[in-house]
Amino acid sequence: MRFAPLAAFLCAATLALPLAAQSVMMRVEWPNTDFETRSVDLDEIRSGGPGRDGIPALDDPRFIAAADETRIGDMEAVITLEFEGDTPRAYPIRYLTWHEIVNDEVGGIPVAVTFCPLCNSAITFDRRVDGRVLSFGVSGNLRHSDMVMYDRETESWWQQAIGEGIVGEMTGTDLIELPSWMESFAEFRDRNPDGLVMDEPDWRRPYGRNPYVGYDSSTRPFLYDGEMPPHGIEPLARVIRVGDRAWPMQRLAEVEEVTEAGVTITWEAGKASALDTENIGAGRDVGMIRVRDAAGADMPHDVMFAFAYHAFWPEGEWMLGN
Template identity: 70%
Template sequence: MPLRFILAALWLTFASTTGALSDPARWAAEWPRTDFTTTSLTDWDEIRSGGPPRDGIPALSDPAFWPVTSETRLAAREPVIALELDGSPPRAYPLRYLTWHEIVNDRIGGVPVAVTFCPLCNSAITFDRRTAQGTLVFGVSGKLRHSDMVMYDRQTESWWQQARGEAIVGALTGTRLETLPSWVESWAVFRARNPDGLVMEEPAFPRAYGRNPYQGYDRSAWPFLYSGERPPHGIEPLARVVRVGDRAWPLARLRAAGEISEDGITLSWRAGLASALDSGQIAKGREVGMIRVRDGAGRDLSHDLMFAFAFHAFWPEGRWMLDGVTD
C-alpha cells in the first residue's frame, strides 16, 4: 500500500479516538500566518489530512529543461502535460515527476505559471500565477477536500482548491486563478509535434520517478478519503470525465465516438496514452487515450480530465453531457 494511504489510515485512527481534527485552532501552530477567520467553507470537516504534512510533498520552482532530443528516460506512452504559449518553445511536464511533486511553479516567457496534478482526482490544470494581489508561488498543504489537493500560496498562506483554482481559506478567499490551456498527451505525440520543444529534467530529489505510488487507484471502487455523494446517472466514481467549465463529458462516450462537436466546442480522442494511476510503472499503465478540446475556431480550450466524483463534488449543479441528453 502506498505510504500516503498508510499515513492517512493512521490519521483516521487517531482522529476517531481524539475527536474531530478539522478545527482551525488545531492548525494554528503549523499555519501561523493563515487567516482562518476568512473562508468560503461552511463545513470545516470537509478538510482532511492527506497523510504527509505541509510541504511533505515538495512543490517545485523554476525547474530545469532540456531539448526533447536529449530525453531518454521517458517511454513513448508516458503521459506529459503539454503547455504551449505563444512566443515560447512548447514545454512538457512528465507526470512521472508531477505524481511526486503535484505543483511546478514555472515561468514561460513573461507568464508565471503553476502546472498542477492531483493524482487522487486525476486533475491536471495549469494556472496563471498572477493575481490582483501580486504573483503567487504555490506549495502543497498536505490537506485534502473532497479528495482534491489543497494548495497554499507562500505569500499569504491562503489555502486554494486545486480543482477550482480558487482560494477557500485565508486573506485571498474568493480569489480565482486564470486557467491556461494545457492537456495530457503521450511523450511520443508531444515529441513528434514539437521537435524543437523542451521537456522538464528529472528533479534532484530521492524519488522513484517512473514508479506509480498509487498503483491500481483508478480501478478502485471508491475515492481515497472521500465521503461525498456518488455521481448521478450510474457513472462510477472513478470514471474519467472531460470537464469544460461546468460541463462534463464522460470519457467513455468520447472514446466510443472518437470526436464530439456540441455546445460550441469539439472534443477529440485518440489512443496511445498510458494511465498514470494504474500499474506499478507508469509507462506500463493501461490504455486511457488522450484528448484535445477546441473552440469553433480551432483554438485549444482550458479543460480538465478528472474523476467523476470530483466533478460532482465541486460542480454539484454541473451539466452532464450524456448521449444526446444534458442534465
Template identity: 70%
Template sequence: MRFAMTFAICVALASGGALAEPRLWKGEWPDTDFTRTSVSDWSQIISGGPPKDGIPALSDPQFLPAAKESRIAGREPVITLGLEGATPRAYPLRYLTWHEIVNDTVGGVPVAVTFCPLCNSAITFDRRVKGKVLSFGVSGKLRHSDMIMYDRETESWWQQAIGEAIVGEMTGTELTTLPTWMESWDQFRARHPDGWVMDAPAAHTRNYGANPYQGYDSLSRPFLYNGENPPHGIEPLARVVRVGDAAWPLTRLRDAKELRERGVVITWREGQASALDTGRIGEGRDVGSIRVRGGQGQDVPHDVIFAFAFHAFWPKGQWMLDR
C-alpha cells in the first residue's frame, strides 16, 4: 500500500535524515545542557523533518460532552483516560496524529497524552517531576523512529516510548506512566455516554480525520529507522502489546481474545480502525482494542507499539509468543 507523505516527511527525506550533532544544535536549543545525556551514540538521533515545535503540541484543550460530538467516525481510535474522581476523557487520534502531545489537567493531575505515529505508541504521563509541573513540546528529533519530546521548563529531551529524559538537566529522570488505552469512539461513548471528548483545536487548521501516513503500517521497513529487525521472524511493523519489558504479538491476542500471563489479564475485542492504514482514519482496517488489567481488575499501564520499537528500546525484553 502507498505511503502518502506529508510535506514535513518529504523534507526529512530530502535532508537524508541528517544526523543530529550537539554543537550544531545550540542555536535552536541554547538552554539545553548537552553535556548531560544518557545517549552514547549521537548518530541514533536524527531530524524527523519538522523543526522544534514544527508539530505543535496542544495545551489546555477544550472538551465536548460525548453525546454532542458528531464528527468522529465510530471506529476511529481514541485514547481513553479515566482517573479516579474525574469524568472519563477521550483524546481522538484524529487530533493527536497532527499534534502528538496534549498537555492537560484531569482531576487535578497534570498529564501529557502522547502519540508517536511512527511507532504507534500512545502513552500518557503525569507531568509532575521533582517538584515541577512540566509542559511538553515536540522537538522534531527522532531516535529509533520514536518522537523525542522536550520540556519547556528545562529544555531537556525526553524519549516518548520509555518516558525518560535522555538529554539535559533532567537526564535519567523517568515520568510516571498513567493507565490509558486506545479504543474506538463507539466503544468509548457506549461505556461513557456522559464522558467528555477533546474538541478540535481552535488555534490550528489541519485536515483532521485524514491520515497523513497512509499505508505506513503495511510497509516492510519503518520510516527513518536504521536499527535491527525484531527477532523470531516478527515483522517490524507488527503491533505488540507491551507491559513493562514484555511484549505480546497482537495476532496472538486477536486469536485468543484473552490471555492471563505475568500477573495481568489482556483482552482483545474487535471494532477499532488502524490510524495508519487508509487515507481516512475511520476507514482503516480493524486492528481491535486492547485492555490490560491487574489481578484486582485495575487498569495497568501498557502500550500497543510496533515490534521494531519494542526491540529497539527493550533489546533484552521478553517476547510472549505462542505456547
C-alpha cells in the first residue's frame, strides 16, 4: 500500500502513546469533557494525528443543482439522503474524505452526515437528543481505527460506527441512525434530475484526491490492534451491516440480490472505490448497495470494512449464505 501525503503524515504522527498515557495533555485540550464518565477504557482510544478539529467538520453546506455539477465524475461516490417532503441531496465523498462530518438540516431534521475513511463507514444520524440539537466535530481520535466524534454542546465523545456516546456527559446515549446510502453520482443524478449536490467547501483541500491510496487493498487496517474477522474474510473486505448482522459484499456482487432476515439487499455495478487510486473517481468498481424492508422502504445500514464490523459487533451474525 502507498499512502499519499496526508496518510504518510498520519503514519508518522500517530505512533503516539494511547490517550490514557497522555492524560495531562488530553485534559488541557478537552477541559469541558467529563472523563470520569465513560463506557470504554481510555487506553483503547488513540490519536489519529490531527488534533481536535484538525479535520474540520462542515456546517450549513451550500448546494447546487445536480444537473449543473461538472466537477464530479459519474462513478464518484456520494452519500444520498431522500427524505419525504424535501429535495433529494447528495454529499460527495470527495468532500467528506477531508471533512468527515457535515452538520445539515434536511426535511426539517437536523442531521450529521458522517464518513470515516479508515473504516469506510458512512452513516447519517439525527442530531436531536432528548429535544436538544447537537452539532458534531472531529475529535482527531480513533478507537478500533474508527473516528471518534464529539458534540460541541457537552464535548462528549461519540463512536461514529455505532452512534453512541462513549466519554463524557452523553455516555451511553444512542443517536438515531437515518436511512442513507452510498451510490455513484451518475446514479443519483439520473434518478433525481432536480436533485441537489453539496457544493465545494471554502477550504483549501485537494478535493477529488484520495489521501489513502491503495488502502482498501491493504492486508491490515491502519492503527488497529484488535482481532481480525472470522470465516477467512479479509479485514478490509466490505460488508453490509444492518443492525447487528453483516453480509459480505462479495456475496452480494455474485448474486446481486438477497432477501433474508426481513431485509432485501441489492447490488449494482457502477460506483468507484474512494480508497483505491489517487483520483477518487477512478478507483475500481466496487458496486453500490440498497437495503429495503419488506414494504420496500429504505433502511439504515452501513457498508464498512469487515475488521470494523467485527470490532464493534464481536457477537454479530455473519450472513454467509452457507
